[in-house]
Amino acid sequence: MRLGISRVVLAVCALCLSQLVRADEILVAVAANFTDASRELAALFTDTTGHRARLSYGSTGKLYAQIEHGAPFDVFLAADRQRPALAEQNGLAVTGSRFTYARGKLVLWSPHPDAFEDGEIYLNQAPTTPLAIANPRTAPYGLAARQTLESLTLWTTWQPRLVRGDSIAQAFQFVATGNAGAGFVALSQVSAWPDPVGSMWPVPETLYQPIEQQAVLLTRAQHNPVARAWLQFLRSEPAQAVIRRYGYATDSPNDADG
Amino acid sequence: MSAEWQAIWLTLKLATVTTAILLIVATPLAWWLARSRHWLCQPLAAVVAMPLVLPPTVLGFYLLILMAPSGPVGQLTQSLGLGTLPFTFEGLVVASVIYSLPFAVQPLQAAFSGLSERMLEAASTLRASPLDRFFSVVLPLARPGLLTATVLTFAHTIGEFGVVLMIGGNIPGETKVLSVAIYDHVETLEYARAHWLAGGMVAFAFLVLLSLYLINGRLGGHGLKP
Numbered sequence: 363m364r365l366g367i368s369r370v371v372l373a374v375c376a377l378c379l380s381q382l383v384r385a386d387e388i389l390v391a392v393a394a395n396f397t398d399a400s401r402e403l404a405a406l407f408t409d410t411t412g413h414r415a416r417l418s419y420g421s422t423g424k425l426y427a428q429i430e431h432g433a434p435f436d437v438f439l440a441a442d443r444q445r446p447a448l449a450e451q452n453g454l455a456v457t458g459s460r461f462t463y464a465r466g467k468l469v470l471w472s473p474h475p476d477a478f479e480d481g482e483i484y485l486n487q488a489p490t491t492p493l494a495i496a497n498p499r500t501a502p503y504g505l506a507a508r509q510t511l512e513s514l515t516l517w518t519t520w521q522p523r524l525v526r527g528d529s530i531a532q533a534f535q536f537v538a539t540g541n542a543g544a545g546f547v548a549l550s551q552v553s554a555w556p557d558p559v560g561s562m563w564p565v566p567e568t569l570y571q572p573i574e575q576q577a578v579l580l581t582r583a584q585h586n587p588v589a590r591a592w593l594q595f596l597r598s599e600p601a602q603a604v605i606r607r608y609g610y611a612t613d614s615p616n617d618a619d620g
Numbered sequence: 621m622s623a624e625w626q627a628i629w630l631t632l633k634l635a636t637v638t639t640a641i642l643l644i645v646a647t648p649l650a651w652w653l654a655r656s657r658h659w660l661c662q663p664l665a666a667v668v669a670m671p672l673v674l675p676p677t678v679l680g681f682y683l684l685i686l687m688a689p690s691g692p693v694g695q696l697t698q699s700l701g702l703g704t705l706p707f708t709f710e711g712l713v714v715a716s717v718i719y720s721l722p723f724a725v726q727p728l729q730a731a732f733s734g735l736s737e738r739m740l741e742a743a744s745t746l747r748a749s750p751l752d753r754f755f756s757v758v759l760p761l762a763r764p765g766l767l768t769a770t771v772l773t774f775a776h777t778i779g780e781f782g783v784v785l786m787i788g789g790n791i792p793g794e795t796k797v798l799s800v801a802i803y804d805h806v807e808t809l810e811y812a813r814a815h816w817l818a819g820g821m822v823a824f825a826f827l828v829l830l831s832l833y834l835i836n837g838r839l840g841g842h843g844l845k846p
Contacts, residue, residue, distance in 0.1 A: 424807045427807055500808060524791070525723050526789060
């Protein structure tokens with residue numbers, strides 16, 4: 363029995379020690395649309411620097427609410443510029459650390475190849491199946507979807523058939539499982555989807571406000587070199603190349619400060 | 621405030637419909653589980669209790685796949701001309717019936733198995749038919765269990781969240797129930813409105829349970845314990 367207890371104590375010590383060794387690990391709050399890209403970026407970050415970035419996903423609005431309540435995040439990768447700016451204003455983020463790491467693109471998507479050719483024509487038909495969007499109040503891509511439907515004066519037409527995902531990830535999942543006929547999702551999600559067959563209509567960028575996805579260093583990590591290294595890494599050309607490959611636009615390195 | 625009232629009304633409607641369906645379904649099921657010695661009793665009791673153990677996400681995930689247009693349940697509902705269930709009130713009812721099933725069955729089962737055999741024998745010597753025995757002897761004697769089942773099912777459905785979030789699609793007036801409305805308010809930092817609803821639910825839960833305990837105490841029956 364005594365041996366058993368000492369073993370437990372030893373194990374706990376080992377665990378604490380491993381936590382200490384992991385001091386070069388940061389926790390990053392990632393907007394749901396950036397899930398796949400950030401996963402690849404985190405692996406690349408570990409390869410190049412030896413540091414580790416652990417990722418936590420959610421809608422931008424939800425993550426912001428968590429940060430405001432002291433969630434232990436070091437860096438916030440949002441899907442808009444409003445929340446990072448708000449974090450700066452409210453002293454939750456380090457002033458001047460904010461920059462645009464990706465520009466998002468909104469698409470109308472369905473996994474069925476014959477669902478539509480021109481999304482605008484599809485949207486102008488009488489709604490027969492649910493249309494998935496992310497919750498416009500918490501998810502920037504949901505807001506962009508709402509702006510798109512409003513620009514096309516179709517918001518009220520589709521209103522009864524709209525299903526709102528908790529984040530853009532859930533909106534995508536509603537479409538991918540076939541429960542919604544189509545949905546407004548992020549191009550990055552379609553890029554990461556293993557099955558390339560389907561219908562996709564890139565929404566003209568005149569129909570919605572630009573989706574400027576900004577990163578910001580959070581106050582609790584202001585003296586954390588790993589967090590700063592991660593932000594530095596995001597601006598690096600290899601990282602930006604990964605981000606572009608997932609279907610985002612990036613700023614040229616010279617005007618990276620957004 | 622009309623959006624709030626809409627969510628409250630929808631939630632009450634969902635809980636009422638679910639409770640009504642569950643009482644009809646759970647009563648014979650509980651009776652059978654309580655009285656039969658069939659080998660299927662234990663496996664079935666385990667299945668009934670599963671929603672207590674499984675996370676709502678498991679239920680939501682499988683319902684979403686089963687009820688999708690290409691899923692088996694989805695194909696069935698479509699061929700019956702009912703359309704598909706996700707993102708509809710009917711879909712929430714189906715999910716709630718499954719999710720709250722143990723809360724209806726278990727109190728009833730406990731009440732039924734506590735009935736004395738002699739009462740039933742006495743009734744049958746008076747030539748009461750099985751159905752007659754059930755309605756005029758069993759149900760009145762099992763009243764505390766029936767009350768507990770009703771109240772718990774109702775209250776548990778009111779408090780449902782995870783499954784609704786996964787298959788509801790957050791549609792005002794159709795699937796946006798109270799718990800989802802509160803979640804929405806919290807996520808968008810509208811704390812005043814969140815407090816209004818959340819505080820109301822705390823008070824509601826306390827009052828419901830208090831009256832259940834008071835009434836059951838007076839009836840002297842089995843309380844919440846199975």
